[in-house]
Amino acid sequence: MRVEITDAVIPVAEIVAETKAGADGAVCVFDGIVRDNSRGRKTLHLDYEAYREMALEQMRGLAAEAVTRFGVRDVAVVHRLGRLYVGETSVLIVVASAHRGAAFDACRWLIDTLKKTVPIWKKEQFVDGAVWADGEAFPSDIGLPGASEASAQSADGEAFPSALGLSEESGRASHDGAPGFVGGGE
Amino acid sequence: MAYLFSGGWSQRGRLAYSVWMRVRVLYFGVLKDVMGQSGTVMEVAEGASVAELLAVHRGLVAASVWESVAVAVNQEYARAGDVLKDGDEVALLPPVSGGCEDCDAS
Numbered sequence: 001m002r003v004e005i006t007d008a009v010i011p012v013a014e015i016v017a018e019t020k021a022g023a024d025g026a027v028c029v030f031d032g033i034v035r036d037n038s039r040g041r042k043t044l045h046l047d048y049e050a051y052r053e054m055a056l057e058q059m060r061g062l063a064a065e066a067v068t069r070f071g072v073r074d075v076a077v078v079h080r081l082g083r084l085y086v087g088e089t090s091v092l093i094v095v096a097s098a099h100r101g102a103a104f105d106a107c108r109w110l111i112d113t114l115k116k117t118v119p120i121w122k123k124e125q126f127v128d129g130a131v132w133a134d135g136e137a138f139p140s141d142i143g144l145p146g147a148s149e150a151s152a153q154s155a156d157g158e159a160f161p162s163a164l165g166l167s168e169e170s171g172r173a174s175h176d177g178a179p180g181f182v183g184g185g186e
Numbered sequence: 187m188a189y190l191f192s193g194g195w196s197q198r199g200r201l202a203y204s205v206w207m208r209v210r211v212l213y214f215g216v217l218k219d220v221m222g223q224s225g226t227v228m229e230v231a232e233g234a235s236v237a238e239l240l241a242v243h244r245g246l247v248a249a250s251v252w253e254s255v256a257v258a259v260n261q262e263y264a265r266a267g268d269v270l271k272d273g274d275e276v277a278l279l280p281p282v283s284g285g286c287e288d289c290d291a292s
Contacts, residue, residue: 032286048284051214051277054261055284079284091285111285119258119277120284121215132216135281138256143281145253147237147266 001067002076003060005052010078010089019076024096028103030111032091034084038133041126048081048090051119055079058118062110070106072097077110079120090122117142205232207272211239215280220249230270237266239276251280 002015012031020027034046063075076094084090093110097103115136122133137143212225221243230239236257244252257264258277270276 034286049214050284051212051258051261051279054258054277057261115285116282118284119214119279119282121280122283123215132219132280133283135215135283137254137281142256142263143254144236144240144256144266147240147255147257 001060001063001074002078003056003063004078005050005056005059006078006080007082008080010080010092012089012092015076015078015092016094019074019094019096021073021096023073023098025098026096026100026103028095028097028100028107030091030093030107031089032093032111034086034088034090036086038124038126041124041128043086044125044127045083045085046090047083047123047125048079049121049123050079050081052081055119059114062113062118066095066106066110070095070097070102070109072102072106075106075110077114079114079118081120206230207232207234207270207274209239209270209272209274209276212275212277214277215283216251217255217278217280220247220251234270235266236264236268236270236276239270240266240278243278254281255279256281 002019012029016027016029034043036043059077059079063077066072066075072095074096076092078092080088080090091111091114093107093114095103095107095110097106116139121135123130124133206229209228209230210225211228213221213223218224228239228242236259240252240255240257256279258279259268259270259274261275261277264276
């Protein structure tokens with residue numbers, strides 16, 4: 001299993017070739033490349049960054065899970081970071097299997113799951129500005145949409161000091177006299 | 187139980203009954219811009235949870251992204267009620283956008 005995060009050009013042909021073996025009847029390749037536009041704006045380049053150690057560990061976990069879940073023989077998952085230009089490969093997934101069905105399914109599952117769970121982000125640079133790309137919402141077992149509600153009580157059920165001023169409805173916290181910040185203005 | 191946090195800019199004003207721990211907090215993606223830095227060391231009261239650390243951040247900076255973050259503690263996704271320990275590395279993660287532009291999940 002080849003699982004890597006790299007700052008260099010991904011050697012696509014080399015990785016595909018080395019992933020094949022005699023027992024395979026199919027190799028499914030997903031080569032994700034930088035497109036020249038996004039939501040109607042012309043893309044100059046993308047800057048990818050990661051929580052690198054965690055991202056690599058997550059990718060290793062996904063690769064191993066793909067093998068057991070779909071019964072494929074081998075997978076390669078490689079993601080590139082840094083500045084990428086139009087046409088360059090940002091992510092490569094290769095799945096080798098005795099049969100094509102499992103190879104297609106595993107390949108699709110790997111890219112879909114990677115996009116939702118592996119801590120990598122990209123900033124899109126356009127002619128007229130740059131934005132962090134909107135990610136999809138985290139899966140429910142990862143995201144913490146209810147964290148603000150949970151914070152309204154401590155673990156033992158004691159109410160939070162009201163002066164902490166957290167307001168779930170508005171999504172804003174009161175700054176007025178918040179005692180939670182030691183030293184501020186004292 | 188105390189719910190006091192310090193961003194590291196001052197250590198004055200601690201309450202005598204709280205025990206303090208240090209955690210390293212990392213910001214990624216748009217949260218780096220929101221927080222104006224890629225990370226910091228925070229002092230949190232013993233027993234503070236992931237949700238409480240998030241609440242403090244919401245108090246520091248109002249931003250819609252807090253509704254959609256995930257948190258990793260020591261590089262593993264954490265739950266809101268998980269309790270922090272001294273020396274933890276806590277990463278606040280906005281929705282991820284790796285992969286490629288045109289490979290959106292169905």
